[in-house]
Amino acid sequence: MNKTLIFLLLLLIAVLLLSQLFIVLENRKLKMKIQDQQQELDVSTKYIQQLTEQMNKIQETEMADKSRPDKLRELLNSYLKEQKDEEYTQKIKVPIEELQEDLSEYEKKRRFIPDLIPVKGDYAISQRYSEKHKATDFAAPTGTEVIASAAGEVLSVYQDKYFGNVMIVDHLNEYATFYAHLATTIFEAKTFVEKGETIALVGSTGNSTAPHLHFEVLVNGENIDPETILK
Numbered sequence: 001m002n003k004t005l006i007f008l009l010l011l012l013i014a015v016l017l018l019s020q021l022f023i024v025l026e027n028r029k030l031k032m033k034i035q036d037q038q039q040e041l042d043v044s045t046k047y048i049q050q051l052t053e054q055m056n057k058i059q060e061t062e063m064a065d066k067s068r069p070d071k072l073r074e075l076l077n078s079y080l081k082e083q084k085d086e087e088y089t090q091k092i093k094v095p096i097e098e099l100q101e102d103l104s105e106y107e108k109k110r111r112f113i114p115d116l117i118p119v120k121g122d123y124a125i126s127q128r129y130s131e132k133h134k135a136t137d138f139a140a141p142t143g144t145e146v147i148a149s150a151a152g153e154v155l156s157v158y159q160d161k162y163f164g165n166v167m168i169v170d171h172l173n174e175y176a177t178f179y180a181h182l183a184t185t186i187f188e189a190k191t192f193v194e195k196g197e198t199i200a201l202v203g204s205t206g207n208s209t210a211p212h213l214h215f216e217v218l219v220n221g222e223n224i225d226p227e228t229i230l231k
């Protein structure tokens, strides 16, 4: 099960690296395209400057008709300005939009990954993950807020002889989280909860000697050590 997690993390890292590489390559392509366009623009700018100079000479010699070259020069100037503006907007817009898309995609995924410590405020880890105890126990005073480690749907809320008041949240992917020994639960099954939302209060219900949250993380129904994923 740890292998699955490592594989998923590696896959995530690989996807991120690939998307970064893609952005770098796209940026380079765009830069080259812009350089090409810049060169073309430089050539046409030079050509237009030569034309303008010629026209100025004509203007100097043709003192009789002043209005025509002035009008043409005005047109040329506005043409040059337009070209420049278009270049700048093209340069700025494309890469930033792509980057923002990638970032929002990444954040969307993170929202449903249970990596948030499930208690609000002070706590002490009183028992770590082992073959016999497939959870992390967070010792905290009774009434401490228990928060959803990721967004998802409350799968079930029930009472158990050993675990006391229990809540299970399905993160609508391969992940699910299990919260036990709760004093009270706030939501019923089928409710959507947001990442970080208070879902219950720490208690000592069931077979428990002191108030604590018993927290399990499951990947495709198999327990993993919560501490390998919590941030």
Ligand SMILES: [Zn+2]
Residues within 6 Å of the ligand: 127, 133, 135, 136, 137, 213, 214, 215
């Ligand atoms: Zn426990």
